[in-house]
Amino acid sequence: MSQHRHPGASGHTGAVPALPDLPEATVARLPEYLRALHNLAETGHDTVSSEALATAAGVNSAKLRKDLSHLGSYGTRGVGYDVALLIDQIEYVLGLTQRRAVALVGVGNLGHALAGYAGFVSRGFRIAALFDADESRVGEEINGLVVRHIDDLATIAAQEAIAIGVIATPAPAAQSVADRLVAVGVTSILNFAPCVLSVPDGVDVRKVDLAIELQILSFHEHRKASLTGIPASGPAAGLTALPGGLAATGTQEAVGS
């Protein structure tokens, strides 16, 4: 349906034709497909069926086919998808044909780990600079990079074309850092600080909050427990009488062992 370009091994970089605007849900899954495809390529597979790829990516095969069809996919009926071709396609759509520069702000506990995270490098990114507001951390070398003071952000940004900013500071500092990133032209931010960022239109923010993930799991854990017949948390009248309150919920671990 849409006219696509031939991704041949030759053409990379290059600005290009209009990207089909994919459903957000599809975009969020493409990286997963990409990872699965790389695994397949490494294990010597030349082609792969939607069923097999879907399994490897942990999704439904119909969903996968629809996702791929959105980007005007190149599958062959009766055969499957060409692994190498599909990798090129997805990498192109995701904008991974150029290795984007990432600036990481905040080299505390978490930031320190992120700076050394191999996954960033191996999957299309390049950590271009590290920043912190704490003078005592400035100058420290992490993974071959020297930590700069956040005040130098503008200077560095003028040299490196920073595509994405990663915020790994404490929450109170995050908004200020975001403002500075936006000021130097960054339009994509990955925020690890547990707070809401306010940014201008046109700037994308994605948030990762580790505690929230645990809390969601906690909910399901709680729900599972309450289904399997829990001691305390009786219905209706069960725990209303407790003055001190909260002890009423099952202090019991109900997960079957």
Add this chain to the structure above:
Amino acid sequence: MSQHRHPGASGHTGAVPALPDLPEATVARLPEYLRALHNLAETGHDTVSSEALATAAGVNSAKLRKDLSHLGSYGTRGVGYDVALLIDQIEYVLGLTQRRAVALVGVGNLGHALAGYAGFVSRGFRIAALFDADESRVGEEINGLVVRHIDDLATIAAQEAIAIGVIATPAPAAQSVADRLVAVGVTSILNFAPCVLSVPDGVDVRKVDLAIELQILSFHEHRKASLTGIPASGPAAGLTALPGGLAATGTQEAVGS
């Protein structure tokens, strides 16, 4: 539809017994509301309107009201929500009235940081044990906890009631670790390894992949660039063209995972 029960007298005891089964999207937002509420409580607010709370949590007020209504909410028309009461409510629903024990497997680069992450502790969890398969790391003390060998998992699990397992190992080891966690009765897993885990029914897995987040941002960056008629590879150029609002946003912005 939802039968709420009245706040039964005495003070503010979280008093909802049966867990209503909330929409998954709502569950994913509750932790965000909770965080915002704690902030409000610390700044001396006793009540809060849906509008104010929604802003603090970065969502739409109608959405917030609907979310809260699902858990049989206790708001007062014309006034707003009682902050302390709402905190109790949400914490109860999320199962945070008991401090759940977390087992962290893999104390490499990322795991090391997670072990020291204060957010886990401050938001309802307790790191009960650290594990690794690497003998050279066993015995190391991190943040007051000694790293145990993964083979000791069963032993420790028998002592501590582990509610949630966190996997921060390299991808190839993740499935094996997941199997071991499941074997000792863990039914909730947070997976940081970039791979799909296969687990039995009844076990919840949530995945956090840092590289995927960056790749999603990369897509939007790519798309934004392709709209504004890009030069081949000059990202930083966007600096001057911004003011005014060119972007066709409105649906972008912090998409939940």
Add this chain to the structure above:
DNA sequence: CGCGATTTGTGCACGCCTTCACAAGCGCCT
């Protein structure tokens, strides 16, 4: 004591996403 200002709770409509089911296309085997 009643009225108006304010804010919650929700019915409803719309759009996105998922899933099913199947026709069309392709390669292989006879």
Add this chain to the structure above:
DNA sequence: AGGCGCTTGTGAAGGCGTGCACAAATCGCG
């Protein structure tokens, strides 16, 4: 060459989530 089995791509249906808009409820004040 022809038929058969396999796999893709997609129309259609159903479900879920979002946001609007408004009635119901509550408080404060005159």
